[in-house]
Amino acid sequence: MKLAKNARFATICLHAGQEPDPSTGAIITPIFQTSTYVHEELGKHKGFEYARTQNPTRSALEANLAAIEGGKTSFAFASGMSAVGAIAARLSQGDHVIVTDNTYGGTFRLFDKVLTRYGLTFSYVDTSNLDEVSKAFTPATKLVFVETPTNPVLRLSDIAAIADLAHKHGAVLAVDNTFASPCLQRPIALGADLVMHSTTKYLNGHSDSIGGVVVAIRDEDIEWLRFIQNSAGAILSPFDSWLVLRGTKTLPLRMKAHTANGQALAEFLEKHPKVTRVIYPGLDSHPQRALAKRQMPNGCGGMLSFEVASLEAARKVLNRFKLMSLAESLGGVETLVCHPASMTHASVPPERRAKIGLSDALIRISAGIEDIADLTEDLSQALSGI
Secondary structure, three states, X not given: OOOOOOOOHHHHHHHOOOOOOOOOOOOOOOOOOOOEOOOOEOOEOOOOOEOOOOOHHHHHHHHHHHHHHOOOEEEEEOOHHHHHHHHHOOOOOOOEEEEEOOOOHHHHHHHHHHHHHHOXXXXXXXXXXXXXHHHHOOOOEEEEEEEOOOOOOOOOOOHHHHHHHHHHOOOEEEEEOOOOOOOOOOOHHHOOOEXXXXXXXXXXXXXXXXXXXXXXXXXXXXXXXXXXXXXXXXXXXXXXXXXXXXXXXXXXXXXXXXXXXXHHHHHHHHOOOOOOEEEOOOOOOOOOHHHHHHHOOOOOOOXXXXXXXXXXXXXXXXHHOOOOEEOOOOOOOOOEEEOOOOOOOOOOOHHHHHHHOOOOOEEEEEOOOOOHHHHHHHHHHHHOOO
């Protein structure tokens, strides 16, 4: 079963990297739950030696995700943060990194509290502002790390324009594509060198696996990522690899439902009298609506945020949800709500949260794929508690 060169996206999601098992004909890639592999004789093996280095289930997933993102190859890690760490590991003491100021709290924590101890420096800038990005480059800048849309204020960065800036300065552009998914945004096609995901989110889609991936196109990056994956050993397990492979098969279908529900909830909230602000790139009120149409042509996904009058009002709303679940994470088939200031972004200092527009009254929604009438009813009754 060989994919045609012109296979379309949904077909690639379903079949790339996966062949029927040669020993049984099983159509689903097996879970190769093994730590080592028997050699036929000294110096002769079947392509697999030790499971930290290679695993057939993980290899199938890595081929699948590389094809989905349009990369040359990919490397699966034990979490999204270990994927970020693998990208950062390509840097050396004295190197400088430009980072989206509204980056995920865990990414900020790794960069600011850990990697600065090893002589790396970071500039946090509003990457939606190309002038700010341009001014942030120094002779030591080796990496630009962009998150778009950002978590949780959904600010967009022009990937193609930033790729041009990075390459003119001899830097590599890495894009965290977790919020959008490859269904909605294709960073490599726009000029990015590296794309990472927390596979925990939309790629897996079922809230039952933790993982991360880095997709690469340049040989030097591929060589290093292969080395660091094996050397550091933060690999994705065979079972988690199998779970993500299950998830990517339905990714296009799920993203259509997530996007439809995200758009509908945003439009509902924008009309609600107790809501002071709604942030969703699919709304005409979003300041970067034109960029969203160009960079995310298939829709804006299931992530949205909104504000109410105060922290106390937000607390009342969050505590009244019945169908929607108050929990961290996102991208699963069920709808999740969270309070970023005290949950996902608690490690970000209050002054930095204020600067990026992350207020204590902001609530984030990861729209699932439930019936939209049930979701709007739950949202309406939660807001009635204010």
